[in-house]
Amino acid sequence: QARTEPDKIKAIFHFVSNKIRYMGLTPEKDRPGYEPHDVKVTFGNKYGVCRDKAALLVSMLRLAGINAYPVLTNYGAKRDQDVPDPFFNHAIGGVEQSKGSYLLMDPTDENTRVLFPSTESDQSFLVARPEGETLLTSPVVASDENMVHIKTDASLNAEGRLVAKSVISFDG
Numbered sequence: 001q002a003r004t005e006p007d008k009i010k011a012i013f014h015f016v017s018n019k020i021r022y023m024g025l026t027p028e029k030d031r032p033g034y035e036p037h038d039v040k041v042t043f044g045n046k047y048g049v050c051r052d053k054a055a056l057l058v059s060m061l062r063l064a065g066i067n068a069y070p071v072l073t074n075y076g077a078k079r080d081q082d083v084p085d086p087f088f089n090h091a092i093g094g095v096e097q098s099k100g101s102y103l104l105m106d107p108t109d110e111n112t113r114v115l116f117p118s119t120e121s122d123q124s125f126l127v128a129r130p131e132g133e134t135l136l137t138s139p140v141v142a143s144d145e146n147m148v149h150i151k152t153d154a155s156l157n158a159e160g161r162l163v164a165k166s167v168i169s170f171d172g
Contacts, residue, residue, distance in 0.1 A: 074088045
């Protein structure tokens with residue numbers, strides 16, 4: 001039973017991430033990719049594309065009393081703050097932490113342990129608020145939370161060959 005807001009957020013996120021299958025392709029032929037399905041349909045079918053999973057995540061968070069919004073993101077080149085451009089290629093969810101600051105969550109990965117993967121760091125995003133929001137950039141994961149350490153011991157043997165052993169530790 002999740003009691004704190006962070007625990008509720010994680011529980012709802014993991015439900016949508018793990019129990020609602022990500023399809024990757026939309027079955028629509030008319031305007032595919034633009035509008036999420038009704039969250040009742042996504043919940044009932046137990047599958048959807050990114051916008052469907054994002055809409056369900058936001059809806060469930062709101063039902064739990066958490067201030068959540070759909071978020072449009074863009075993998076690839078950042079968007080220019082001064083040049084209007086309606087193209088975004090991914091949908092996720094976000095919880096407002098303070099004015100202009102959001103906890104971002106991508107529920108499309110069914111096997112994730114994190115709310116927001118480091119591969120989505122430093123990307124343009126736009127929070128879909130009724131009153132609007134400025135173009136923002138996703139935070140970069142701190143290096144101490146995303147480190148790989150490699151320790152190599154090496155020596156030359158009697159024949160002049162280099163003999164080495166490497167140990168790789170993942171700390172992030």
